[in-house]
Amino acid sequence: xxxxxxxxxxxxxxxxxxxxxxxxYLRDTLAKEQISKMTEFNKWRMIGMKKFAIAxxxxxxxxxxxxxxxxxxLSYVSLDINPSVELGVNALGLVVTxxxxxxxxxxxxSGVKATGINVxxxxxxxxxxxxxxxxxxxxxxxxxxxxxxxxNDRTAAKLKTEAEAGADEAxxxxxxxxxxxxxxxxxxxxxxxxxxxxxxxxxxxIQKLQAELQASDPTATVDVETYSDKTVKAIMxxxxxxxxxxxxxxxxIGNKDNGAAxxxxxxxxxxxxxxxxxxxxxxxxxxxxxxxxxxxxxNNSINxxxxxxxxx
Amino acid sequence: xxxxxxxxxDKIGVALQKYSDTVYRIxxxxxxxxxxxxxxxxxxxxxxxxxxxxxxxxxHEKAWLIRVTxxxxxxxxxxxxxxxxxxxxxxxxxxxxxxxxxxxxxxxxLPQKYKDVIYLYYYEEYxxxxxxxLLKRNENTIYSNLHRAKGLLKQKLExxxxxxSF
Numbered sequence: 001x002x003x004x005x006x007x008x009x010x011x012x013x014x015x016x017x018x019x020x021x022x023x024x025y026l027r028d029t030l031a032k033e034q035i036s037k038m039t040e041f042n043k044w045r046m047i048g049m050k051k052f053a054i055a056x057x058x059x060x061x062x063x064x065x066x067x068x069x070x071x072x073x074l075s076y077v078s079l080d081i082n083p084s085v086e087l088g089v090n091a092l093g094l095v096v097t098x099x100x101x102x103x104x105x106x107x108x109x110s111g112v113k114a115t116g117i118n119v120x121x122x123x124x125x126x127x128x129x130x131x132x133x134x135x136x137x138x139x140x141x142x143x144x145x146x147x148x149x150x151x152n153d154r155t156a157a158k159l160k161t162e163a164e165a166g167a168d169e170a171x172x173x174x175x176x177x178x179x180x181x182x183x184x185x186x187x188x189x190x191x192x193x194x195x196x197x198x199x200x201x202x203x204x205x206i207q208k209l210q211a212e213l214q215a216s217d218p219t220a221t222v223d224v225e226t227y228s229d230k231t232v233k234a235i236m237x238x239x240x241x242x243x244x245x246x247x248x249x250x251x252x253i254g255n256k257d258n259g260a261a262x263x264x265x266x267x268x269x270x271x272x273x274x275x276x277x278x279x280x281x282x283x284x285x286x287x288x289x290x291x292x293x294x295x296x297x298x299n300n301s302i303n304x305x306x307x308x309x310x311x312x
Numbered sequence: 313x314x315x316x317x318x319x320x321x322d323k324i325g326v327a328l329q330k331y332s333d334t335v336y337r338i339x340x341x342x343x344x345x346x347x348x349x350x351x352x353x354x355x356x357x358x359x360x361x362x363x364x365x366x367x368x369x370x371x372h373e374k375a376w377l378i379r380v381t382x383x384x385x386x387x388x389x390x391x392x393x394x395x396x397x398x399x400x401x402x403x404x405x406x407x408x409x410x411x412x413x414x415x416x417x418x419x420x421x422l423p424q425k426y427k428d429v430i431y432l433y434y435y436e437e438y439x440x441x442x443x444x445x446l447l448k449r450n451e452n453t454i455y456s457n458l459h460r461a462k463g464l465l466k467q468k469l470e471x472x473x474x475x476x477s478f
Binding site for chain 2: 019022027029
């Protein structure tokens, strides 16, 4: 059986034709496979490269977004002596833009770097530069007006404190004295001021002046343009004069209910050289001013938390 | 991963030279009719070269090939075409000797499981444990299959069994 079966099966052989056909088929298929393997390898490499490219794009976007977030000012601080300068402050409390609103402002900013540092340092730098360039008089009569422009009360307070500290330091270092006046306004006011080409700080002062003037004479109007080039000192003086006029008037009318406060107020205003915080005043003058503001209409965003100090 | 074209060609030649007859015989025992044999034949060699398995020895490689060929043939036999449409016509056997012809015809007419063991036992001279391992069956199953296969052969050869030593 063994040998018979073997010899029988030995006759069964793969014919040459089949072998050749198979050889050809195998060669073709394997070659194709190798190519497809290669392309697959390349495909994966391509996918890898694509992934890398996408990752790079995302990273760039994130970086760009981060930079955008860094470079976008959320609040502003405007500094007016007469050089009017506005600083843009980003979310991190760093100054990212510094813009001169008038020729003097540009002059103050030239040659100094006020960006990339915190508000205190930036204000310090600018006041320092202003002092060097002769914008601050030696007699202490110059008024430095700092206005925080933001919708957030907490930020406003912080910006004001920092800016004041910076201005004070710079003044002390230069042996100068000036009246540092800080205030804050809503961001909406900024757009209004921009249209007029003045800083919101100055606009604020002009509007205050208008309010004061209207308190004594409801028909009085203030032409913003005439004041836009005036120094803060000059505007402040006019405000004080107007206020005094009202106070005088108020004193003449007499105030039965709140005489003491009124007197205190009067004395404070009368004493120009030693004007102390009057943000707590409840006198006639202030209430009248408020009334007038309301009458004037649209001026409600004037912040009433302003206070005025005189730095010696 | 990188296999040169030359290396590939070399492998194809060697594999075909070594195993074409073995593979063809198994295909023949299972399928008999030629178009399917060609397909299986090519598939088996393609698998061998595609997988490029690290065989321990030539015997190992051969056993692997036998296993794969049997599986491949079984797949064909299991298929719809084979079961329903294919009319098994006996291929003309390339044998001059009538006794050998008869023996082969008888073996081919056996059920599949018996053909396996007859081929492996008589032709490839595998032992029962080896067959059990290769076919993934219990040794005793192989023993009984072999026994029954022999019985069937004897019966089919109708008394001519004396011509063969089982």
